[in-house]
Amino acid sequence: MSKWAPFRLTVLCLLSTWAFSARATDTDAENLDRQFKSAVADYNAGHFAEAADRLQNLLPHVPNSFEVHELLGLTYASLSQDKKAIEQLQAAVRIKPDDAPARTNLAASLSHAGETALAGDQFRKAFELEPHDYTANHNLGEFYIQTDKLKEACPLLERAQQLKPDAYDNGYDLAMADFLTGQLSSARTVIQGLLSTKNNGELHNLLGQIDEKDGKFLDAAKEYETAAHIDPSDDNLFAWGSELLLHRTYEPAVEVFKFATERYPDSPRLQIGLGMALYARGLYEDSVNALLKAVDLSPDDPRCYQFLARAYDSSPKQVDEVIQRFQHYAELQPGNARAQYYYAMSLWKGKRLEQGDADPQTVELLLKKSIALDGTQADAHVQLGNLYADQHEYQQSIPEYERALGLDPNLPDAHYRLGTDYVHVGEKDKAQQEFAVYQKLRAEHLAEDDKARAEVQQFVYAAKSAPATRPQ
Numbered sequence: 001m002s003k004w005a006p007f008r009l010t011v012l013c014l015l016s017t018w019a020f021s022a023r024a025t026d027t028d029a030e031n032l033d034r035q036f037k038s039a040v041a042d043y044n045a046g047h048f049a050e051a052a053d054r055l056q057n058l059l060p061h062v063p064n065s066f067e068v069h070e071l072l073g074l075t076y077a078s079l080s081q082d083k084k085a086i087e088q089l090q091a092a093v094r095i096k097p098d099d100a101p102a103r104t105n106l107a108a109s110l111s112h113a114g115e116t117a118l119a120g121d122q123f124r125k126a127f128e129l130e131p132h133d134y135t136a137n138h139n140l141g142e143f144y145i146q147t148d149k150l151k152e153a154c155p156l157l158e159r160a161q162q163l164k165p166d167a168y169d170n171g172y173d174l175a176m177a178d179f180l181t182g183q184l185s186s187a188r189t190v191i192q193g194l195l196s197t198k199n200n201g202e203l204h205n206l207l208g209q210i211d212e213k214d215g216k217f218l219d220a221a222k223e224y225e226t227a228a229h230i231d232p233s234d235d236n237l238f239a240w241g242s243e244l245l246l247h248r249t250y251e252p253a254v255e256v257f258k259f260a261t262e263r264y265p266d267s268p269r270l271q272i273g274l275g276m277a278l279y280a281r282g283l284y285e286d287s288v289n290a291l292l293k294a295v296d297l298s299p300d301d302p303r304c305y306q307f308l309a310r311a312y313d314s315s316p317k318q319v320d321e322v323i324q325r326f327q328h329y330a331e332l333q334p335g336n337a338r339a340q341y342y343y344a345m346s347l348w349k350g351k352r353l354e355q356g357d358a359d360p361q362t363v364e365l366l367l368k369k370s371i372a373l374d375g376t377q378a379d380a381h382v383q384l385g386n387l388y389a390d391q392h393e394y395q396q397s398i399p400e401y402e403r404a405l406g407l408d409p410n411l412p413d414a415h416y417r418l419g420t421d422y423v424h425v426g427e428k429d430k431a432q433q434e435f436a437v438y439q440k441l442r443a444e445h446l447a448e449d450d451k452a453r454a455e456v457q458q459f460v461y462a463a464k465s466a467p468a469t470r471p472q
Helices: 026-044 048-061 066-078 082-095 100-112 116-129 134-146 150-163 168-180 184-195 201-213 217-230 234-246 250-263 268-280 284-297 302-314 319-332 337-352 360-373 378-390 394-407 412-424 428-443 448-464
Strands: none
Touching: 026 048, 026 066, 048 066, 066 082, 066 100, 082 100, 100 116, 100 134, 116 134, 134 150, 134 168, 150 168, 168 184, 168 201, 184 201, 201 217, 201 234, 217 234, 234 250, 234 268, 250 268, 268 284, 268 302, 284 302, 284 319, 302 319, 302 337, 319 337, 337 360, 337 378, 360 378, 378 394, 378 412, 394 412, 412 428
16 A cells, blocks of 8 residues: 655745845835735735736846746645746756755655656756755655655665754655655554554554565454544545455454444445455345446446356346446446456346346346357356356357366366266266366365455455555
8 A cells, every 4th residue: 555745835035135126226125125014914824816916017126036937836836827936947957956955845846746867857957956865865765655665765764864863754655665665664563653643544554555465464453443433534444454354353353343334334345345245254145236236326337247146146136236246347347358258148047037128038148148258258258158158058068168177277166077978979988087176176165155255355455555655
């Protein structure tokens, strides 16, 4: 879970003792000085538009004033007018090329405007000018983090930490960088130091991640729980519930996710987490209801449908509601092979329960469409084989099972169904071979339980890697 603080503009101590033209009279100087002080006051009060107007009127009289260009650049940056901000901050740097804070401000504006390479040049120049300055070290380290250069970032963040041990943002960034580069002991030490002065949920959450990566799962669960109690945010509640779910503590996981979804009813990942926890507890109907809510909250998220399909397979109810969602998904993404597959399977189950209006031809067409979109789906071939076998069309079912096993030979049910079909067509030797493989795979526990656990892990880690924005 990566959360980094954004770059901040450095507001300079702007003085009114700035240089005028030698031709300016004392009265002119007083008027210009008054205008500049008023602009500074407007800026400090958050009246950025007024400050910009004053400074623009002032600029023709003092075109080479570092202070006016710098403050005008900061003002435009505060107004989110990146192009104008960069123009003014570049002018300030030309006037004072050895001013490190000015280069930092220019770098921050360039970064905000998406000019990453140019921003990096300015951060590096600011660091070269003041290599022992906290801000220069922290900002360059943070820039390297933003550009996925964690190894380059760590020494700079460490130096900044030495210069300013109580700086929370730098300490957090350093701990996160250490965590992501596998320096777990160092990361834990930094966090424990920060906790002594600022005991918050964010730090306990990160400490939970460190413990989890270090294989200390009980400690991780305790840290996630502490984080959720201190700050019951979407992130912290999801982390706590997910840790319980991953390690099969299902009853507490259900309770955590129930509380979380009541607090954050519009969070799709919390609804999915609740659905998975309920499914693991064997509460299939409740699981389907939670996952239907997740689908409605995020109709484009394939994970919602993946787990809904699994829960629906174990629940005989909610047929119409489930078919409706899968039909919408298939219509929403006609080029998505899994969307067509899920729709086909929901219709087929509805038909078997005599609550759907689909005929075998509709299911067959959808499965064929799914395979045409992505021929690597072994389960789609298996289900098409099952459809043909149910109609005693063994000359069509057998090739589908064979294609499925060519894609994935570790499918016990496919071997069993293929063996059964061989019996029907009189191929008893081949049937015995398939039944033998089936028994071997079952003995090796290559079962749905392991696959389901892998899917849960994949969902949890993917969802943890895309958290809500870190509050500032």
